[in-house]
Amino acid sequence: MSIQITIDGQPVVTEAGENLVDVAAQNSVYIPTLCYLKGKPCLGTCRVCSVRVNGHITAACSVPVTEGMQVEVDTTELADMRKALIESLFSEGNHNCPSCEKSGRCELQATGYEVEMVVSRFPYRFPLRPREVAADHIWLERDRCIFCQRCVEFIRDRQTDQKIFSIKGRGITAQIEVNTELANRMPPEQVREAADICPVGCIIEKGVGFNDPIGRRKFELQSVRERALGEEES
Amino acid sequence: MSKSGKNQTCSHDLPATQLNPALQAARDNKIKVAMIGLCGCWGCTLSMLDMDEALLGLLDKVTILRSSLTDIKRIRERCAIGFVEGGIANEENIETLKEFRENCDILISVGACAVWGGVPAMRNEVELSDCLREAYVDSVTAVPDAIPTIPYHEDIPRITTRVYPCHEVVKMDYFIPGCPPDGATILKVLDDLINGREFDLPASINRYD
Numbered sequence: 001m002s003i004q005i006t007i008d009g010q011p012v013v014t015e016a017g018e019n020l021v022d023v024a025a026q027n028s029v030y031i032p033t034l035c036y037l038k039g040k041p042c043l044g045t046c047r048v049c050s051v052r053v054n055g056h057i058t059a060a061c062s063v064p065v066t067e068g069m070q071v072e073v074d075t076t077e078l079a080d081m082r083k084a085l086i087e088s089l090f091s092e093g094n095h096n097c098p099s100c101e102k103s104g105r106c107e108l109q110a111t112g113y114e115v116e117m118v119v120s121r122f123p124y125r126f127p128l129r130p131r132e133v134a135a136d137h138i139w140l141e142r143d144r145c146i147f148c149q150r151c152v153e154f155i156r157d158r159q160t161d162q163k164i165f166s167i168k169g170r171g172i173t174a175q176i177e178v179n180t181e182l183a184n185r186m187p188p189e190q191v192r193e194a195a196d197i198c199p200v201g202c203i204i205e206k207g208v209g210f211n212d213p214i215g216r217r218k219f220e221l222q223s224v225r226e227r228a229l230g231e232e233e234s
Numbered sequence: 235m236s237k238s239g240k241n242q243t244c245s246h247d248l249p250a251t252q253l254n255p256a257l258q259a260a261r262d263n264k265i266k267v268a269m270i271g272l273c274g275c276w277g278c279t280l281s282m283l284d285m286d287e288a289l290l291g292l293l294d295k296v297t298i299l300r301s302s303l304t305d306i307k308r309i310r311e312r313c314a315i316g317f318v319e320g321g322i323a324n325e326e327n328i329e330t331l332k333e334f335r336e337n338c339d340i341l342i343s344v345g346a347c348a349v350w351g352g353v354p355a356m357r358n359e360v361e362l363s364d365c366l367r368e369a370y371v372d373s374v375t376a377v378p379d380a381i382p383t384i385p386y387h388e389d390i391p392r393i394t395t396r397v398y399p400c401h402e403v404v405k406m407d408y409f410i411p412g413c414p415p416d417g418a419t420i421l422k423v424l425d426d427l428i429n430g431r432e433f434d435l436p437a438s439i440n441r442y443d
């Protein structure tokens with residue numbers, strides 16, 4: 001059913017039930033995201049896509065659009081709120097971009113550029129989360145994990161549909177875990193999918209490091225904003 | 235290290251040759267800029283030199299009092315803009331940064347080390363005693379048969395238990411991330427500030443690596 005909503009005062013005609021992040025992108029409005037993957041069920045873990053819907057601040061990825069919906073994206077307050085969320089992720093883990101294999105291909109880093117983050121307003125915590133290297137083809141740099149849960153939900157054992165990744169513990173003791181037995185059954189393309197789906201440099205494919213030269217890395221070829229908006233046009 | 239005493243004279247306390255009065259007068263009217271390095275690798279300072287000939291275009295407006303080219307320990311007069319490379323890893327860094335803060339109108343953190351600690355901050359994950367033992371006692375490059383010694387002397391600055399970003403020690407006004415940031419990025423910030431424009435690092439030139 002065709003409906004009309006407004007985004008930053010502009011009327012937008014779309015279909016009822018479409019995801020707000022997608023509707024905004026179709027209309028050239030970029031909403032930063034980290035956990036959201038187009039076409040996959042909403043996770044709503046990172047909150048980086050926070051916008052105001054009918055007066056209430058909520059994660060855009062969790063909102064199916066309805067008739068008459070009033071959406072605010074581009075206000076100073078909301079932009080600063082989204083920036084603060086990104087900054088808190090940089091403070092909470094160890095995000096040493098100069099030494100990270102994912103640099104240039106990292107969605108957290110690319111989104112940091114888009115919200116014009118230069119430093120975190122929160123104290124850097126330097127957490128201790130030992131890396132996990134037991135699996136044959138995958139290792140986890142746990143101090144880079146932002147707990148988006150993409151891998152937990154979307155990477156599953158192909159025979160049993162069991163989860164391969166999980167989060168153990170809560171709060172400051174939470175950490176990402178991998179089931180070594182199931183991980184060792186992952187075919188090479190699934191290993192690559194897991195590494196690619198990780199929005200940071202936490203899930204790394206063994207034997208593959210700094211594979212693209214500086215200047216030709218994913219988000220240097222096309223920014224995360226261009227990708228988010230461009231994919232909609234094709 | 236940074237104060238002249240009975241047995242040492244710091245370079246900034248040495249008598250300097252008076253400049254030609256006309257040159258001195260021209261320089262007095264310029265915006266004074268300085269750059270210091272704390273716990274970093276001097277890569278950001280090299281990036282500043284990467285402004286190359288673009289720097290010449292600014293020289294009718296600015297004069298550089300301290301940089302890697304004039305390696306004095308302390309600036310002799312107040313500066314409008316101070317760039318800081320490197321984070322805080324020892325007591326000499328703290329003293330140098332505080333003194334620089336008092337003598338600069340605007341302070342800018344340049345590079346990952348100044349902004350959040352950078353590579354030196356990787357030692358924040360281990361105890362300081364373990365870090366020193368690894369470096370000096372259990373080091374694979376330790377001198378064979380020598381008595382393992384962790385250096386300690388009043389002339390060696392005491393290192394801090396953790397590495398800190400500059401803004402956790404003094405107020406920093408602006409931040410240029412990058413490891414190192416491009417010369418063109420530093421140039422843009424300097425050019426904006428001396429021409430009265432707002433600090434602005436758009437996504438197209440913002441880099442963390």
